[in-house]
Amino acid sequence: MMNIAFIAHDRKKEDIVNLAIAYEHVFMDKKLYSTGTTGARIMESTNLNIHRFLSGPLGGDQQIGALIAQNEMDLVIFLRDPLMAQPHEPDITALLRLCDVHGIPVATNMATAEILIRALDRGDFAWRELVEQNKPGLA
Numbered sequence: 750m751m752n753i754a755f756i757a758h759d760r761k762k763e764d765i766v767n768l769a770i771a772y773e774h775v776f777m778d779k780k781l782y783s784t785g786t787t788g789a790r791i792m793e794s795t796n797l798n799i800h801r802f803l804s805g806p807l808g809g810d811q812q813i814g815a816l817i818a819q820n821e822m823d824l825v826i827f828l829r830d831p832l833m834a835q836p837h838e839p840d841i842t843a844l845l846r847l848c849d850v851h852g853i854p855v856a857t858n859m860a861t862a863e864i865l866i867r868a869l870d871r872g873d874f875a876w877r878e879l880v881e882q883n884k885p886g887l888a
């Protein structure tokens with residue numbers, strides 16, 4: 750089962766909702782996670798069922814980071830706002846760093862997100878399942 754995380758800063762919320770609507774058929778049979786407000790917005794506009802963590806500024810990025818650290822995330826879609834300072838900038842940096850530490854595909858803009866979602870739909874992420882089978886000592 751593929752685990753996917755959705756995160757979007759406020760001025761990118763509309764984009765991530767539109768992405769979820771457009772690719773609802775791809776996300777339907779995946780396990781979905783999000784930060785608080787992002788997940789609420791997506792669930793208002795789709796039939797997707799999303800496990801929502803705390804809002805980003807209150808620790809949601811870190812909660813998703815914890816799943817990445819445990820190798821329990823297969824794809825992260827994080828539409829961040831590059832033009833506005835965020836109070837929890839260190840958390841954002843930490844989340845993106847953990848994606849790189851663990852080799853997790855992460856999209857930080859719409860163009861990359863679409864490419865990764867189409868690849869996921871085509872089965873290009875099957876290698877993640879092999880990685881999971883071989884991961885050492887994780888719950």
Ligand SMILES: O=C(CO)COP(=O)(O)O
Pocket residue numbers: 756757758759783784785786787788803804805806809810841
């Ligand atoms: O701030 C965020 C990510 O850094 C997103 O949090 P919300 O989805 O709760 O707005």
